[in-house]
Amino acid sequence: MNEPLFIYSENLLDYKFHDSHPFNQLRVKLTYDLLKASGHLSDTSVVKPRKASDEEIMLIHDKGYIEAVKKAGEGSLSSDIAGNYGLGTEDTPSFKGMHDAGAWIVGATLTAADLVMEGKTKHALSLSGGLHHGFRGKASGFCIYNDSSIVIEYIRRKYGVRVLYVDSDAHHGDGVQWAFYDDSDVCTLSIHETGRYLFPGTGNVHEKGQGSGYGFSFNVPVDAFTEDESWLHCYETSLLEVADYFKPDVIVTQNGADAHCYDPLTHLSVTMKTYEAMPRLAKKIADRYCGGRWIATGGGGYDIWRVVPRAWANIWLAMNGIQESGNLPAEWLAKWSRESPVELPRTWSDSPDIYTPIPRKPEITAKNEDTLAKTLYSIRSLKKKNG
Amino acid sequence: MLVKDIMAANVPVFKISVSVAAAKQEMMKQSSRYFAAEDNDRRWKGMVSDIDIKKAEESEDNFISDIMKTDMITAHPLDSAEELSGVFYQNNLEYIPIIEEDRIIGLVTEKEMLHTLVRLTGAHQPSSKLEIKVINKAGQLAEVAAIIKEHHINIQSVLVYPCQNDEEKVLVFRLATMNPLPVIQHLNDEGYTVLGPVR
Numbered sequence: 001m002n003e004p005l006f007i008y009s010e011n012l013l014d015y016k017f018h019d020s021h022p023f024n025q026l027r028v029k030l031t032y033d034l035l036k037a038s039g040h041l042s043d044t045s046v047v048k049p050r051k052a053s054d055e056e057i058m059l060i061h062d063k064g065y066i067e068a069v070k071k072a073g074e075g076s077l078s079s080d081i082a083g084n085y086g087l088g089t090e091d092t093p094s095f096k097g098m099h100d101a102g103a104w105i106v107g108a109t110l111t112a113a114d115l116v117m118e119g120k121t122k123h124a125l126s127l128s129g130g131l132h133h134g135f136r137g138k139a140s141g142f143c144i145y146n147d148s149s150i151v152i153e154y155i156r157r158k159y160g161v162r163v164l165y166v167d168s169d170a171h172h173g174d175g176v177q178w179a180f181y182d183d184s185d186v187c188t189l190s191i192h193e194t195g196r197y198l199f200p201g202t203g204n205v206h207e208k209g210q211g212s213g214y215g216f217s218f219n220v221p222v223d224a225f226t227e228d229e230s231w232l233h234c235y236e237t238s239l240l241e242v243a244d245y246f247k248p249d250v251i252v253t254q255n256g257a258d259a260h261c262y263d264p265l266t267h268l269s270v271t272m273k274t275y276e277a278m279p280r281l282a283k284k285i286a287d288r289y290c291g292g293r294w295i296a297t298g299g300g301g302y303d304i305w306r307v308v309p310r311a312w313a314n315i316w317l318a319m320n321g322i323q324e325s326g327n328l329p330a331e332w333l334a335k336w337s338r339e340s341p342v343e344l345p346r347t348w349s350d351s352p353d354i355y356t357p358i359p360r361k362p363e364i365t366a367k368n369e370d371t372l373a374k375t376l377y378s379i380r381s382l383k384k385k386n387g
Numbered sequence: 388m389l390v391k392d393i394m395a396a397n398v399p400v401f402k403i404s405v406s407v408a409a410a411k412q413e414m415m416k417q418s419s420r421y422f423a424a425e426d427n428d429r430r431w432k433g434m435v436s437d438i439d440i441k442k443a444e445e446s447e448d449n450f451i452s453d454i455m456k457t458d459m460i461t462a463h464p465l466d467s468a469e470e471l472s473g474v475f476y477q478n479n480l481e482y483i484p485i486i487e488e489d490r491i492i493g494l495v496t497e498k499e500m501l502h503t504l505v506r507l508t509g510a511h512q513p514s515s516k517l518e519i520k521v522i523n524k525a526g527q528l529a530e531v532a533a534i535i536k537e538h539h540i541n542i543q544s545v546l547v548y549p550c551q552n553d554e555e556k557v558l559v560f561r562l563a564t565m566n567p568l569p570v571i572q573h574l575n576d577e578g579y580t581v582l583g584p585v586r
């Protein structure tokens with residue numbers, strides 16, 4: 001069996017802080033439904049996740065932190081202690097069963113990893129995962145357990161391979177970068193909006209790793225209001241050059257969909273064009289360097305109605321070599337229009353006039369070009385030296 | 388923050404009576420750039436840099452005491468770290484020896500100073516940055532902070548920037564949240580100008 005696999009079950013939607021929190025996993029179900037309605041997801045492609053064990057979560061997180069998350073989920077952690085672990089905050093409020101909810105998401109991404117690494121498939125998709133801000137002993141930026149870091153450490157130990165992590169969330173993939181900052185077997189590439197205003201504020205071009213990991217961290221912080229053309233140019237150029245330099249055994253992509261111009265939390269101006277192109281290049285790289293081995297996750301994405309379902313469906317379509325255009329399935333629109341507080345898009349692609357033109361476009365494009373050159377400077381000079 | 392919290396301890400030391408030739412030998416084993424000079428009672432007398440030693444003549448009567456810098460600006464471990472940055476700035480210094488009761492107990496170089504300033508701005512902690520333009524009068528910082536408090540959001544750091552004109556100031560907050568939108572909305576409703584990226 002070499003068909004791509006889709007990790008899904010409804011209990012992955014239990015990762016829910018409260019009704020008005022911007023992080024809402026209903027977007028995973030919306031994506032699943034969209035793929036079902038469009039006839040691109042058969043039941044035989046769907047695999048149920050397992051739940052991650054405490055030992056697996058401890059590949060990255062401290063035992064004390066896991067205990068605190070368990071207690072917070074039972075309502076028995078004092079608010080002072082919770083605060084030290086980044087729990088019970090506005091970003092990561094405590095909720096009933098939060099440990100289990102987090103452990104299922106980690107398990108889903110580990111399930112995807114095992115399927116790929118054991119050769120059951122070349123590409124696997126874990127859309128509930130891609131939480132990239134969580135630290136060893138602290139929740140951060142809506143993330144309790146960092147399934148992205150855990151899955152990388154897991155495949156590194158279990159299968160002894162070198163991993164390229166590619167993060168195209170609008171926010172810097174700080175949790176993953178710092179977890180592997182001194183590790184030369186894990187290369188991280190994050191393209192994101194500059195931390196000038198945006199959370200978490202890190203991810204500048206000079207964060208390159210340390211010790212033996214120096215030169216294995218890459219950051220492309222783009223200017224606010226970057227549009228498709230410049231974003232894609234940065235993504236494609238950096239991914240092609242970093243992959244050629246690192247020659248990974250497997251690729252893990254984090255596919256946050258919060259760089260879209262509709263996203264409420266960020267200030268970028270990309271459209272569906274970007275979300276159609278990115279997974280297709282990731283697949284090409286996986287096929288070229290990794291015998292196809294590609295584990296893809298979700299990530300951020302806070303316009304769960306107009307952006308995330310189409311953006312994430314495109315990862316699955318790319319895995320299957322399918323290109324969609326034209327209208328979205330009427331069945332999906334009819335079902336979810338009733339629930340959506342905003343008018344749903346009718347088509348797979350965005351029209352280019354969904355945002356007003358950006359007056360600073362030439363300046364932004366030139367700035368990003370300069371940033372990209374700085375990010376890739378070490379690789380390019382090495383290449384020149386070696387002819 | 389105090390100087391003792393940011394200084395590098397364990398400064399390598401030469402006795403002032405050590406010859407330049409011997410110092411050159413010893414220096415090869417060290418990775419330090421700056422060395423303290425002490426007398427036999429371990430009293431601090433001055434500093435020499437690796438470059439001073441390299442450049443110095445290896446004649447028989449050339450000792451550390453002949454090449455060391457004396458009459459330097461020093462600081463006390465209980466001095467304020469913030470103020471020390473002003474001392475660096477005003478005097479164009481590369482480093483400042485930290486002296487307590489005639490003994491050298493540490494060194495603050497430009498590197499430590501920069502790390503400290505980064506920590507003071509809160510830039511090393513995950514946060515969203517909010518810049519708010521306010522009228523230059525008493526109580527504005529407290530009023531803005533009170534609004535942030537209403538949203539139960541932890542403030543990682545605050546900076547107050549002067550504006551080009553005297554009538555205004557910019558308050559810069561680093562907030563421990565990925566979602567500053569409710570705070571921004573609240574500040575706008577209260578009539579504050581929240582600065583953001585420009586299209």
Ligand SMILES: [Zn+2]
Binds near residue numbers: 169
């Ligand atoms: Zn994000």
